[in-house]
Amino acid sequence: xxxxxxxxxxxxxxxxxxxxxxxxxxxxxxxxxxxxxxxxxxxxxxxxxxxxxxxxxxxxxxxxxxxxxxxxxxxxxxxxxxxxxxxxxxxxxxxxxxxxxxxxxxxxxxxxxxxxxxxxxxxxxxxxxxxxxxxxxxxxxxxxxxxxxxxxxxxxxxxxxxxxxxxxxxxxxxxxxxxxxxxxxxxxxxxxxxxxxxxxxxxxxxxxxxxxxxxxxxxxxxxxxxxxxxxxxxxxxxxxxxxxxxxxxxx
Numbered sequence: 001x002x003x004x005x006x007x008x009x010x011x012x013x014x015x016x017x018x019x020x021x022x023x024x025x026x027x028x029x030x031x032x033x034x035x036x037x038x039x040x041x042x043x044x045x046x047x048x049x050x051x052x053x054x055x056x057x058x059x060x061x062x063x064x065x066x067x068x069x070x071x072x073x074x075x076x077x078x079x080x081x082x083x084x085x086x087x088x089x090x091x092x093x094x095x096x097x098x099x100x101x102x103x104x105x106x107x108x109x110x111x112x113x114x115x116x117x118x119x120x121x122x123x124x125x126x127x128x129x130x131x132x133x134x135x136x137x138x139x140x141x142x143x144x145x146x147x148x149x150x151x152x153x154x155x156x157x158x159x160x161x162x163x164x165x166x167x168x169x170x171x172x173x174x175x176x177x178x179x180x181x182x183x184x185x186x187x188x189x190x191x192x193x194x195x196x197x198x199x200x201x202x203x204x205x206x207x208x209x210x211x212x213x214x215x216x217x218x219x220x221x222x223x224x225x226x227x228x229x230x231x232x233x234x235x236x237x238x239x240x241x242x243x244x245x246x247x248x249x250x251x
Contacts, residue, residue: 001204003205003206003207003229004036004037004038004207004229005034005038005223005230006037006038006163006207006209006229007039007040007209007230007231007245007248008040008042008092008124008163008165008209008211008230008231008232009039009042009233009238009242010042010064010092010095010211010232010233010234011024011042011064011238012044012064012234013044014044014238015238018050021043021047024238025051025054025055027243028055028056028059028242028243029054029055031243032243032247033243033247034249037230037246037247037249038230039060040062040090040124041059041060041061041062042061042062042063042064043061045063045064045078048086049086052086052087060089060090061090062090062091062092062124063078063083063088063090063092064091065091065092065093065095065098066078066079066080066112066115066116066121067079067112067115068108068111068112068114068115069115070115070119079119080115080118080120080121083121084119084120084121089121089122090121090122090123090124091121091123091124092123092124092126092165092232093113093116093123093124093125093126094106094125094127094146096126096167096169096172100169106145106146106148106149106150107149109125110149110152111153113125113153114153117154117161117162121161122161122163123163124163124209125150125162125163125165126165126211126232127143127146127147127165127166127167127190128142128146128167128169128172128211128212129143129169129170130170131169134168134170139186139189140186140189140193143166143189143190144189147164147190147193147194147197148197150162151194151197151198154198156198156201159198159205160205163206163207163208163209163230164190164206164207164208164209165208165209165210165211165232166183166186166190166208166209166210167210167212167232168182168186170212171212172211172213172234173213173234173235174213175213176212176213177212177213177214177215177222178210180221180222180224180228183222183225183228184226184227184228187208187210187225187227187228187229188226190208190227191203191204191206191227194206208227208228208229209228209229209231210222210228211231211233211234213235214233214236214245215236215245216236216241216244216245219231219244219245219248220248222248223248231245231248233245
């Protein structure tokens with residue numbers, strides 16, 4: 001099966017002005033981008049609707065988070081139902097910054113994933129290990145432990161709505177990057193786990209993307225790996241080089 005290459009841009013808590021937001025959109029709207037690639041960008045929540053309205057239609061928009069309830073007394077949260085009603089197709093869940101800074105557990109991420117899919121959203125599901133876990137050779141065990149509650153919460157059919165983003169925590173925003181071989185090994189382990197835990201068909205069809213200091217300079221080598229189906233880009237998604245990353249698979 002040929003899996004469509006996927007490039008996501010996670011703006012995180014950037015930019016800080018509407019003018020900067022419009023400048024980022026202008027670059028993407030005017031760029032020559034590979035039409036074979038699915039491109040999704042995730043701005044801060046306050047910019048979601050305004051950005052969606054001015055962004056070229058080939059590029060989709062994602063929320064950076066959502067809650068697992070559809071409404072209620074949950075100050076500061078956004079519900080999956082609200083995102084669907086607003087025409088937002090994707091949400092990022094389980095990002096390492098949510099897990100570490102905001103203490104989200106894998107069980108909570110699974111609940112959010114279930115709720116998001118039930119509402120009609122597609123999910124970019126993030127997993128990944130810390131440097132300490134990598135050095136202790138626990139990458140496979142840590143990632144599988146993060147995936148297991150999601151596997152338990154979803155049906156096999158639900159995985160059509162999930163893109164798995166492998167993001168080694170030690171490579172996010174540090175300038176360090178997993179080698180192409182390290183990324184391929186981790187992605188192959190995730191695919192093997194899905195084959196056993198869900199089904200071989202789901203493992204074959206699920207896109208597994210890499211995140212962690214992806215740049216224009218390293219994207220071609222990373223994107224050339226057998227089990228790397230794209231990227232979730234952080235800092236570089238705020239720069240013109242994001243276009244080069246989107247076009248990494250072009251000859």
